[in-house]
Amino acid sequence: MTSLGTTFDASRRFANKRLHLGVCGSVACYKALDLLRAWRRLDIHVSATLTDAAQRFVTPMLFESLGAVPVYRGMFAPGEDVFAHLEPGQCAQAMVVAPASADALARLAHGAASDMLSAQALAFGGPLVVAPAMNPRMWAHPAVQANAALLRERGARLVTPDCGEAACGDTGYGRLAEPSEIFLAALRALSPQDMAGRRVLVTLGPTREPWDGFRFWSNPSSGLMGAAIAVCAFLRGAEVTAVCGPCGAELLPRDVTRHSVCRAKEMFEAARDVWPQMDMGVFAAAVADFSPQYIGAEKFKKNGSPDGFSIDFHLNPDILQTLARTRNPGQKVLGFAAETAPDMQALLPLARAKLKSKKTDLMAANRVNDRSGGFCAPTNSMVVVDAHGREELWPLQNKADVAWDLCSWLLQL
Numbered sequence: 001m002t003s004l005g006t007t008f009d010a011s012r013r014f015a016n017k018r019l020h021l022g023v024c025g026s027v028a029c030y031k032a033l034d035l036l037r038a039w040r041r042l043d044i045h046v047s048a049t050l051t052d053a054a055q056r057f058v059t060p061m062l063f064e065s066l067g068a069v070p071v072y073r074g075m076f077a078p079g080e081d082v083f084a085h086l087e088p089g090q091c092a093q094a095m096v097v098a099p100a101s102a103d104a105l106a107r108l109a110h111g112a113a114s115d116m117l118s119a120q121a122l123a124f125g126g127p128l129v130v131a132p133a134m135n136p137r138m139w140a141h142p143a144v145q146a147n148a149a150l151l152r153e154r155g156a157r158l159v160t161p162d163c164g165e166a167a168c169g170d171t172g173y174g175r176l177a178e179p180s181e182i183f184l185a186a187l188r189a190l191s192p193q194d195m196a197g198r199r200v201l202v203t204l205g206p207t208r209e210p211w212d213g214f215r216f217w218s219n220p221s222s223g224l225m226g227a228a229i230a231v232c233a234f235l236r237g238a239e240v241t242a243v244c245g246p247c248g249a250e251l252l253p254r255d256v257t258r259h260s261v262c263r264a265k266e267m268f269e270a271a272r273d274v275w276p277q278m279d280m281g282v283f284a285a286a287v288a289d290f291s292p293q294y295i296g297a298e299k300f301k302k303n304g305s306p307d308g309f310s311i312d313f314h315l316n317p318d319i320l321q322t323l324a325r326t327r328n329p330g331q332k333v334l335g336f337a338a339e340t341a342p343d344m345q346a347l348l349p350l351a352r353a354k355l356k357s358k359k360t361d362l363m364a365a366n367r368v369n370d371r372s373g374g375f376c377a378p379t380n381s382m383v384v385v386d387a388h389g390r391e392e393l394w395p396l397q398n399k400a401d402v403a404w405d406l407c408s409w410l411l412q413l
């Protein structure tokens with residue numbers, strides 16, 4: 001498995017960064033290999049340290065085979081440089097300990113330097129991400145909680161355990177968090193925090209407008225483009241609120257606040273309620289402009305209408321237009337335009353027109369008739385225009401990298 005199912009699994013933004021991975025003794029050790037592969041897939045240089053206990057579960061050679069360089073085995077291991085405990089602090093931009101045992105938490109919290117991993121952590125001045133994994137009773141113990149709190153207080157980012165059945169059969173909080181959460185926490189540690197302090201609203205995914213109890217009018221949006229923006233803003237330090245249609249919420253890390261909705265009217269109400277507290281709004285959702293008339297909770301039967309049937313449609317609220325018009329001073333707005341156009345040049349006037357009609361600061365237009373971009377594709381090519389007259393045509397790139405460039409542009413406005 002090389003992909004963890006996040007929107008950043010193929011981003012080029014982190015290539016050549018250096019991450020140091022600490023692995024402690026736990027049944028969850030094997031998940032560190034999935035993390036290593038996922039970071040290597042982004043061309044991140046990953047080095048690793050396996051504690052003695054970790055080496056009872058997994059071997060250094062396994063980590064080396066999957067691209068970790070170097071892999072540290074122990075403080076005075078044969079052939080180890082005498083200053084090896086300082087090297088990650090000199091060369092890596094972030095350090096991740098996953099899985100972190102109760103013993104490792106204690107050593108990290110109290111500044112022990114009795115083994116290679118804790119000595120390296122002590123000599124590491126950059127961002128530290130710690131993902132504990134242990135028996136639920138151990139995790140709940142006040143001593144472990146106090147160590148976790150102390151690490152947090154000192155600026156470490158804890159990716160706390162999930163609830164579920166532990167390997168020993170006990171149930172509760174203790175299982176290693178989902179690898180996708182740890183993967184993104186590490187990318188966050190490697191990202192500039194240039195959106196810190198900003199509150200960002202993102203609408204994403206399709207809406208579904210029911211016409212009977214079981215069928216609806218909708219579109220093929222996967223929510224990927226909007227989720228990539230939400231994740232990107234989160235990585236860069238923003239506080240993100242996402243209003244999600246029926247697809248896309250599953251792509252968001254747990255630190256993104258989400259409101260799940262179905263219909264355009266519900267999306268409008270959820271976005272309107274949070275909008276006054278936001279600094280930026282990104283409207284990537286494919287909102288149905290019209291809703292069919294609802295003809296009842298029963299399944300509509302075809303034998304009552306052998307010649308087909310007609311149905312009325314009514315106009316939905318325009319979320320972007322309404323919120324852009326009623327914004328507070330300083331709130332920045334990025335809209336999307338889903339257009340059918342023969343080529344990218346033909347998108348330009350359409351993007352300009354939508355920027356004007358929706359009164360946004362920035363408008364990103366994509367050709368939904370081009371299957372390499374638009375709906376569902378992992379990539380997108382865009383025409384982006386802003387209210388100051390700056391206009392750019394962006395070639396096909398990963399949606400995560402499109403999201404990154406859009407966030408950078410928003411910050412400059």
Ligand code: PMT
Pocket residue numbers: 203205220221222223224225226264283284285286287288289316317318319320321334335336337338339354358366368374375376377
């Ligand atoms: O989700 P993916 O599969 O990744 O696909 C991405 C995408 C194609 C959905 C995305 O890139 C995109 O183009 N989103 C906007 C889709 C859309 O509804 O475009 P539009 O041109 O119809 O609307 C213009 C803008 O008004 C959009 O920002 C839209 O969110 C907003 N709008 C539209 C209608 C409405 N009732 N309320 C709105 O807020």
